[in-house]
Amino acid sequence: MAKATKLNRKLPGIILVNGSAGTVRTLGITNVRSLIDNVVQELQLPFKLHVLQGNEIDACVRKAIAEGVSAIAVGGGDGTISGVAHQLLGTDIPLAVLPLGTMNLFAKAVGMPDSLEAALRSLAHTIVVDVDVGRINGRTFLLQVSFGLHPKIVRMRENLGYSSRLTKILGGVRAFFAALADPSRLRLLLSVDGAPNAFKCPAVVITNN
DSSP states (O other): OOOEOOOSSOOOOOEETTSSHHHHHOOOHHHHHHHHHHHHHHHHHHHEEEEEEEHHHHHHHHHEEEEETSEEEEESSSSHHHHHHHTTTTOOOEEESSSSSSSSSHHHHOOOSSHHHHHHHHTTSSSOOOOOOOOETEEEEEEEEEEHHHHHHHHHOOOOOOOHHHHHHHHHHHHHHHHHTSSEEEEEEEETTTTEEEEEEEEEEEEOO
């Protein structure tokens, strides 16, 4: 990490919750909203809550950037978090992560508590640190991006549907074996340290953080 500074508590911040996120569906949006409101009021955190659908988040982030908020805390899946991070690149507005996705992989990678309440309480004494950001085809990713087999499995899992972390895992297992029955191979030209290598493989995964 390149730097560590305290969060500016003098300016208001916002909490963005994707109403369709996995843990939100599990806990129930009313319970999530109530918990966040209670902790924010108890600790007098300078954050205003917005519960939005995925297609509403970008506009809310753009407005927050224009208004110069102190921070944006995002509760959603890794895709939602990466989308907000993309908009915050080049600004001084820090991004906080709340574990409200289904798997919460990036939240775990940066050491956020597993429970929503504990993560909210951490905002009262958090520090701001730098993390690595990856880009591919103009899109930002914080944790990983993949091609080939994995996206195919994800599409099949989404078509199966899921309502919790457990059913998402089970759906992923079903999709994995179904995808293996008809694997496709990618033709790749990879340059490492200036040396080109051509090869075929069923999947490519690029990881970060």
